[in-house]
Amino acid sequence: MRRALAPLRMLYVLATNSVRTSDVLCEYLRDRLAPGDAVHAINSQHGGDRSSAADVREGEEALDAVEDALDDIEGVTVETHQFVRGNSPAEDVLAYADDVDADEFVIGVRDRSPTAKVVFGSVAQDLLLGANLPLRVVPQETV
16 A cells, blocks of 8 residues: 655745845745745844844844735745844854754845945855755845
8 A cells, every 4th residue: 555645845944134025035935835834034133233223123024024925825834033143144044044954045136236245245145155955046126
């Protein structure tokens, strides 16, 4: 007698820093999620002088947007986590994905000016270089 195999459960770690990013990433994920899948949305702030109350609030709103966008998908678990603990956002996202044994990252990228690339660095680049998991890179339109 053959036993039916349970559908594979995917655990996605979604990195977001704005409502706009959350909306784009959730739109991408909606058609790919299946019952039993889980999405863990992460927002990480540097903390201290490098993060303002407005930054933290924007991160919370980004996480709320993920919950709102995906809460109606039956059988999909959504968790959100905000970290403000002095690490770089890429460090927090990579460590969290390792802790929860994630299957895949989902991140957004946008075009930035050469000056912005030098001054601010790139969390997406750090994730691309540091990840040991598949990454889904979802382009965002530039404003």
